[in-house]
Amino acid sequence: MERRKSRVIKLGNKFLGYGNDILIQSMTYTKTEDKEATLSQILALEEAGCDIVRFSVPNENCLDSIPYLKENTHIPLVADIHFDYRLALGAAERGIDKIRINPGNIGSEEKVKAVADICKSKNIPIRIGVNGGSLEKHILEKHGRPTPEALCESAMYHANLLEKFDFYDIVISIKSSDVATTIKANRMLAEMCDYPLHLGVTEAGTERTGLIKSSAGIGALLCEGIGDTLRVSLSDDVIKEVEAAKDLLRVLGIRQGVKVISCPTCSRCNIDVFSVAKKVENAFKNTDADLKIAVMGCAVNGPGEAREADIGIAGGNGEALLFKKGQIIGKIPMENIFDVLMKETEKLISDCTQH
Numbered sequence: 348m349e350r351r352k353s354r355v356i357k358l359g360n361k362f363l364g365y366g367n368d369i370l371i372q373s374m375t376y377t378k379t380e381d382k383e384a385t386l387s388q389i390l391a392l393e394e395a396g397c398d399i400v401r402f403s404v405p406n407e408n409c410l411d412s413i414p415y416l417k418e419n420t421h422i423p424l425v426a427d428i429h430f431d432y433r434l435a436l437g438a439a440e441r442g443i444d445k446i447r448i449n450p451g452n453i454g455s456e457e458k459v460k461a462v463a464d465i466c467k468s469k470n471i472p473i474r475i476g477v478n479g480g481s482l483e484k485h486i487l488e489k490h491g492r493p494t495p496e497a498l499c500e501s502a503m504y505h506a507n508l509l510e511k512f513d514f515y516d517i518v519i520s521i522k523s524s525d526v527a528t529t530i531k532a533n534r535m536l537a538e539m540c541d542y543p544l545h546l547g548v549t550e551a552g553t554e555r556t557g558l559i560k561s562s563a564g565i566g567a568l569l570c571e572g573i574g575d576t577l578r579v580s581l582s583d584d585v586i587k588e589v590e591a592a593k594d595l596l597r598v599l600g601i602r603q604g605v606k607v608i609s610c611p612t613c614s615r616c617n618i619d620v621f622s623v624a625k626k627v628e629n630a631f632k633n634t635d636a637d638l639k640i641a642v643m644g645c646a647v648n649g650p651g652e653a654r655e656a657d658i659g660i661a662g663g664n665g666e667a668l669l670f671k672k673g674q675i676i677g678k679i680p681m682e683n684i685f686d687v688l689m690k691e692t693e694k695l696i697s698d699c700t701q702h
């Protein structure tokens with residue numbers, strides 16, 4: 348897959364854009380005024396593998412939290428601001444790493460210029476975040492509904508406002524709760540500019556629906572080389588957003604990590620595939636080693652179906668076969684399947700890291 352050659356933007360201690368990692372984002376849902384609660388959620392997100400955290404700044408009290416959060420966290424922080432340009436100025440003055448604002452929503456050109464000027468002087472990028480549900484009236488009237496064309500027109504309208512003041516450290520996101528619209532709009536936008544793109548399906552829904560919609564929408568774009576950062580948006584625990592994003596990048600081969608291949612089982616199955624596969628996946632979910640582990644129910648098709656795996660097991664008669672690179676190397680008694688597979692995998696990971 349050839350990646351789109353997007354502009355590179357510095358964002359706190361990270362770089363965003365072509366040639367850099369595709370960064371995982373999430374957003375806190377604590378009250379930003381509550382410094383301790385917000386800090387602990389950001390630290391939990393960091394721990395889970397989040398690269399960038401956004402929080403909303405709906406009022407001046409929230410601004411006071413910014414220096415404290417900056418001081419005690421280690422990844423770029425983004426202030427999400429709507430309408431009030433003074434909050435954007437305040438966030439920039441207090442050391443925020445990025446601002447999400449739609450320049451067309453904050454009033455006169457002088458106000459847009461004031462935000463662009465302070466961000467430029469402090470090397471703070473701005474994300475323009477266009478959502479299907481909050482399109483400008485004049486654009487909505489022209490297109491009748493939030494079509495991909497309307498979303499792109501809105502994004503470029505906001506980008507042009509910033510460009511007018513010589514500001515180009517721009518990241519753009521175009522999100523719709525409709526997967527097909529999100530995909531089409533981002534494809535179009537990717538052709539219209541070279542700004543890095545933040546991907547997401549907005550208001551994607553609860554855990555199950557949100558995961559499916561995000562995987563379909565974000566996944567399709569990533570497979571085409573589009574996207575520099577992403578958020579899997581869920582009506583659920585923020586940590587799940589990060590875990591899902593990591594898994595998505597991993598299954599697409601964009602990030603390294605352990606991949607577990609497991610069969611759906613059938614009447615030939617001789618072992619508890621479901622539980623062993625889940626336990627193995629959980630045990631290695633934060634391991635960076637690029638390894639495939641297979642958990643297969645039987646020896647008839649097991650080793651063959653998992654030929655590509657680095658290590659795996661296939662259920663046998665009262666035991667499991669242990670294989671590496673498709674070759675059977677031993678037998679494991681039924682009660683020790685998980686422990687032996689864990690031990691052998693750890694050995695393999697340690698060999699990989701030593702060489």
Ligand code: SF4
Nearest residue numbers: 610612613616644645
């Ligand atoms: Fe069935 Fe064996 Fe295939 Fe699993 S590996 S689905 S148990 S045939």
